[in-house]
Amino acid sequence: MYKLLVIDDEHDTRDTLCNCFPWESVGFTIVGQLGNGAEALHYMEQNPVDVMLCDIKMPEMSGIELTKQLSERKIAVRTVLLSAYREFEYARQAMQYGVKHYMVKPAKYNDIVQVFSELKSELDEAAGVQPGLPADADTHVMPEDPIVAAITAFVDHNYPTATLQQVSELVNMNASYVSAFFKKKTGINFSDYVQKVKMEKAAELLRGSHHKAYEVSELVGYVNAKNFIRSFKQYFGVTPGQYKNDK
Template sequence: MYKILLVDDEKEIRYGLKNYFPWGQLGFEVVHHCENGELALDYLKKHDVNVVLTDIRMPVVDGLQLAKQLDTKYAHIHTIILSGYKDFQYAKEAIKYGVKDYIIKPGKYEEMHEVFSQLKKELDTSSFSNKGDNSYTDNIIQTIKNYAEENYADISLDDLAELCKMSPNYISTFFKEKTGTNFSTYITDLRMRKAMEMLDDFHYKTYEISSLVGYNNPKNFTRMFKKYYGMTPRDYRKQEITHKEP
């Protein structure tokens, strides 16, 4: 089932759409509904969906503002506008923000059915073409790991959020959910592994390695290295020298 987030400030509309349209028959499920774009964005910080179906005129954060945020931060989510306003300007603005379709309220059954049947085909095609090692989830995780491999000394969730078009909070949740490891733990593991590799290369001084793996304070680096390997960086290097002596 593809997940839908429904956003509309009218409770009756939300209730009616959630309960009286045969989403399941088309392969969709309304997993959450809320009354404005701000609440929708809060939900998306911790949950992923495939589709956002949103009204335009809402308090706090309206549908167009929401569509703009989705286009910037959650480009993988398909956005569909549902609105009682027929003004073409809204449709034009919506298209600019990557909105997939524009349905006029009250949303006739035939039109809703056609729009979501077509969207289901697109999602199926995208999912099928991305099965296996190019699946969406694997792509995101691999992108994060590749970026971390190159930037482990100076990396933040904000960097990854920009890279993956997700919010910083959701990146952290997504990574933990898909890998079973906190992102901070993953980066520390990576830094310690890189530090050990550098210690094997006697061209580097230990204080240089501290900086190269992201620790400006050598004492913090030494403390973390000892926590991981049971010895200080200097002791590890002495051990390596001993092992290499004839």
């Protein structure tokens, strides 16, 4: 796996990028998440990184200034710049420091796949890896379909509020198609998968904390505790209280 550093001053954007995209499916592993260019420069002076995914507009040190500093210090790292701003001037400034990849926020699933697949090919070629062969001992272990991986990663991270509409926007597909695609690939309905994640998280909370049932209900996304108790009993065969007492 190639090493990816993510830099964005917006915590929610950074968190979504890191946790709701199946990076391993395109050959990358995230080695760090940072909030500004100065932190990133310090990190990369101490730690080798293959690619950085970096916001352009940040406090203390912008993405453009960061790419300039890296270029001047001859720190080799491929760069993908991410910005909500479409002006060509940003891209032009970045290009003079060797940046070839530029994506507009919010980055679409297909755009990320395309850009990082290209980057992986570039890195493989530079490392002398033959097409179709793993770059290291880990890369032959590929996860499930990348779209399914993106959907399940999103649900696993946002299970209290995850909806079909949200994941359809994430992978840039029609909601009805996503529903049918997910069922075909996994053998389980999307709503049932969300329910499964909620119930297993609820069980984990009941086992490892002093939370009461109504508190766990809220934590996993139920407004009505009675609905939670009913769903939990249908899933596990016992009420949350009985489950907690048995553990």
